[in-house]
Amino acid sequence: MLVIGQIDYANVYPIFHQLNKHKEYRFVKGVPSYLNTALREGVIDLSPCSSIEYAKSFEDYILIPGISISSTEKVKSVMLYSEVPIEDLKGRKVFLTGESGTSVVLFRILVNEMYGFQPEFTDQPEGAEAKVLIGDKALFELYNGQNKYVYDLCTLWNAFTGLPFVFALWIARKDAVRAKRAEFEMFAGQLDEIKKDSKSNLAALLDHYSMKGLTSYQIIDYWETMDYSLSDRHVQGLLRFYSYAKKYGAIKEIPPINFFV
Structure with missing residues (x-):
């Protein structure tokens, strides 16, 4: 069984609302800093994690292709x-x-x-x-x-x-991929389909989700600002971020961007 980290924020709810229907996975909720540690220590197999986490331990990680938590002009959170x-x-x-x-x-x-x-x-x-x-x-x-x-x-x-910013990547542990490759292949396909459909009916999600202090319109508007893609331009922005992170001592080197295939 894959053990998947789940960011306990509204920004990724359109993805996890569908993922949580898959009973073949176990989900561990937490804030990004907690999930970063849980992935590093092998408590979970994969998770949307802080993009800086990938750069810090890239030797142990591989990325799920085509998906991120990003924004182009504003993110609001x-x-x-x-x-x-x-x-x-x-x-x-x-x-x-x-x-x-x-x-x-x-x-x-x-x-x-x-x-x-x-x-x-x-x-x-x-x-x-x-x-x-x-x-x-x-x-x-x-x-x-x-x-x-x-x-x-x-x-x-x-x-x-002038570039989008990639706040989080879907990161998997290489050792977990080796041990559970068939499960990862199935998950990657499911995740891609969920991503494609994630914004098709945001209003319907409000039957299951609310946030204190925000109107329904504000929640939908927020979800619409989320960008779950990971294009070449996103990777360009990610590498620019890594270059500055290295300059200021947050990471030791700029990592290669390696995807699960």
């Missing part, structure tokens, strides 16, 4: 909320969520490359003048928070590079 403009954050404390792997690195890259400084980061929200949030917390804050300055990190990345 990887956000900087601040009391001052982003260019004035130099010397000020910025809270970084512990739920993320990729987004924290992305923020470090953006402030250094676009604004030329490194803020003072903290893992304690008290006393911070800005905060980087991801997932459902970021989405709730977008529509319900009282923040003076709001920045979508995907929008900043697109303005900086």
